Amino acid sequence: MRLSRYFLPVLKENPSEAQIVSHRLMLRAGMIKQASAGIYSWLPLGFKVLRKLENIVHEEQARAGHIAIQMPIIQSADLWRESGRYDDYGQEMLRMKDRHDRDMLFTPTAEELVTDIFRGHVNSYKDLPLTLYQIQWKFRDEIRPRFGVMRGREFYMKDGYNFDLTKEDALHAYNRHLVSYLRTYERMGLQAIPMRADSGPIGGDDTHEFLVLADTGESEVFYDSAVTDLTFGDRQIDYDSREECQTILEEFTSKYARTDETHDEALFNQIPEERRRVARGIEVGQIFYFGTKYSEPLGATVQGPDGKPVPVHMGSHGIGVSRLVGAIIEASHDDKGIIWPEGVTPFHCGIVNLKQGDEEADTACDKIYKALTALGLEPLYDDRKERAGGKFATMDLIGLPWRITVGPRGLKNGVVELTCRRTGESEELSPEAAVTKVAEIYEQIA
Numbered sequence: 001m002r003l004s005r006y007f008l009p010v011l012k013e014n015p016s017e018a019q020i021v022s023h024r025l026m027l028r029a030g031m032i033k034q035a036s037a038g039i040y041s042w043l044p045l046g047f048k049v050l051r052k053l054e055n056i057v058h059e060e061q062a063r064a065g066h067i068a069i070q071m072p073i074i075q076s077a078d079l080w081r082e083s084g085r086y087d088d089y090g091q092e093m094l095r096m097k098d099r100h101d102r103d104m105l106f107t108p109t110a111e112e113l114v115t116d117i118f119r120g121h122v123n124s125y126k127d128l129p130l131t132l133y134q135i136q137w138k139f140r141d142e143i144r145p146r147f148g149v150m151r152g153r154e155f156y157m158k159d160g161y162n163f164d165l166t167k168e169d170a171l172h173a174y175n176r177h178l179v180s181y182l183r184t185y186e187r188m189g190l191q192a193i194p195m196r197a198d199s200g201p202i203g204g205d206d207t208h209e210f211l212v213l214a215d216t217g218e219s220e221v222f223y224d225s226a227v228t229d230l231t232f233g234d235r236q237i238d239y240d241s242r243e244e245c246q247t248i249l250e251e252f253t254s255k256y257a258r259t260d261e262t263h264d265e266a267l268f269n270q271i272p273e274e275r276r277r278v279a280r281g282i283e284v285g286q287i288f289y290f291g292t293k294y295s296e297p298l299g300a301t302v303q304g305p306d307g308k309p310v311p312v313h314m315g316s317h318g319i320g321v322s323r324l325v326g327a328i329i330e331a332s333h334d335d336k337g338i339i340w341p342e343g344v345t346p347f348h349c350g351i352v353n354l355k356q357g358d359e360e361a362d363t364a365c366d367k368i369y370k371a372l373t374a375l376g377l378e379p380l381y382d383d384r385k386e387r388a389g390g391k392f393a394t395m396d397l398i399g400l401p402w403r404i405t406v407g408p409r410g411l412k413n414g415v416v417e418l419t420c421r422r423t424g425e426s427e428e429l430s431p432e433a434a435v436t437k438v439a440e441i442y443e444q445i446a
Helices: 020-029 044-063 078-085 110-121 167-187 225-229 242-254 321-331 359-374 388-398 409-411 431-445
Strands: 031-035 039-042 074-076 095-099 105-106 130-139 155-164 193-194 206-213 220-223 257-259 276-291 301-303 309-311 311-322 351-352 379-382 402-406 416-420 426-429
Touching: 020 031, 020 321, 031 078, 031 206, 039 044, 044 074, 044 130, 044 155, 044 167, 044 321, 074 078, 078 105, 110 130, 110 155, 110 311, 155 321, 167 193, 167 242, 167 276, 167 311, 193 220, 193 242, 193 276, 206 321, 220 225, 225 409, 276 321, 311 321, 351 359, 351 388, 359 379, 359 402, 359 409, 359 431, 379 388, 402 409, 402 431, 409 416, 416 431, 426 431
Parallel strands: 193 257, 351 379, 351 402
Antiparallel strands: 031 039, 074 105, 095 105, 130 155, 155 311, 193 206, 206 276, 220 257, 220 276, 276 311, 301 309, 402 416, 416 426
């Protein structure tokens, strides 16, 4: 993509309405535009990042054996009355009537709807286990939407639902989701710590939230600093192995890590003092096991091995995809702008032409652009007739991990400059070597 042909409405000044870093930088980088309170249009740069995150979620869900579906955004209130949640959910649910005066609602979550799908098509224990998920826009009418996409009213979310014959089977599904989420977040360049949490309106006894540590987090968290030393890495997991999934769950949850809602001061004080940490965290996902909370009132049963009907055991599992965009920025930025991890960057590399219109510089930039594209990478070529300082400022603001700077002076010596956004370190390389190095960096994280 050439920047002269791209829609990137960057702002030079900090928007007055933005209270936290991610909101400020997303507006300044031309990623989003507010449509109304807590509701945003996603502009090209923001939309590319959103799609990158969505693709990672899909890939990791498929790896764990989960099946994608798409459910409607508008639901009938009748299902929620069956489950008993229609009146309990509160004012966050946007309720409405259709032209036939039927009560409808804009989806805040989909336990009832997916259970209705299950009960209409699955009759035997032989069809279990089954996990269905979707990635879809949701709406919760927050009383005070703020912080941009971190706490909006409309948000893009992955919500998954497992159906199992027994509690033991459902807890394996719970563990399987925890493992898949650890992989998902690490691929996004995040360390998301699973913390014992409160189930809220979803219900159930077993639940963990995944939180990214950040000063602007809405939750106070208490944890053993040893949990921040844990990494999933490139280990290969057999998701059908109960022992393997349980072992990983124990590895990542045995150290103390809790939100303020479930914090236990006595347990916390048993940690060596030098490892006790109190911080803020951003919730980016949550997993639940809630047994037969929905299957019993909604009649979601299967014929068991003995021929008798059995209510299935269920759980739900969510990742806030749109919220993750803000969380990544909160965790990865500096005073110049965003610093995207390589796994989620909207463009793999920026190309800056220091002297647009110079034949040699133009030709070199075109060759670099074509070479990167031929290798399956997406470069963003700043071919505008702007000052070099303005071009550098734009690249720093939008946060591409790598930048190749091309100018007449360097070309006379046969070199261009390759700069790492995170460290600010630069090195002079031939154009061909710069392309090769960028390609090798992305091959390592593929």
